Amino acid sequence: MNPEDGVSLQLRDALRLSQLRSKPQFVGFLNEDELKQAQMILKDCDGCLFWGGAENAQRVIAGIFPEAISPKTTLFPIKAVRVQYPKRYKLSHRDFLGALMSLGIKRSCVGDIKIADGEAIVFLKSDISDYVISQLDKIGSVGVKLDCTDAADIQIDDDISYLNITVSSLRLDNVVSAVLNLSREKSSQAVKSGLISVNHTVKQSPSFQLKTEDSVVFRGKGKFVIDELVGESKKGKKKLIIKKFR
DSSP, X not given: OOHHHHHHHHHHHHHHHHHHHTSOEEEXXXXXXXXXXXXXXXXXXXXXXXXXXXXXXXXXXEEEOOTTSOOOGGGSOEEEEEEEOOTTOOOOHHHHXXXXXXXXXXXGGEEEEEEETTEEEEXXXXXXXXXHHHHOOEETTXXXXXXXXXXXXXXXXXXXXXXXXXXXXOBHHHXXXXXXXXXXXXXXXXXXXXXXXXXXXXXXXXXXXXXXXXEEEEXXXXXEEEEEEEEEOTTSOEEEEEEEEO
């Protein structure tokens, strides 16, 4: 079965069960492609909400609520787990995912992973959080300490850098080329191939016009946000501040 077919079936089943049982139903964590699919399936559902444990989460759970229950983020089965380790070690998202997968955990049970020096926050489905805390004492060869934390207390920003770029226009292929240091031809081809999404929706037109606060994800290469349009050069080029996630 195609993984997307599996998600589609889960969503449609959740829609049915939420009304039949009068209880919220949850599907995910969803990746970018699955989220787009979910938004299409749930577009006429008034009682749906997407939440990943924190604002601007990249991986989210689809919550489907019956008429008698108002959608609330506090009802989502998500736990934030803090991971602490010596600051001299540099751990990556791949390191964390590898350690979690080695415990037999499915990717759909793991949300965003936010990393800082010597500390990280991992968003997990609630029903596996205690298991992970009890079983995970090393990531690679690095000893770690885990505990649950209140998402409201989270102060970690994912690894972010700010770039100042100047572009001739806000065309999608043009900005992608400048931010990721690709040729215009390669960025244009990536857009046409469906590798790039804007605000969780795949865009296949290289001439698509970006605007402030648009979130752009290039599958396999990273994410950036148009943080600010700060003006134009004397030659009419656009000056942008880009928030880039490493």
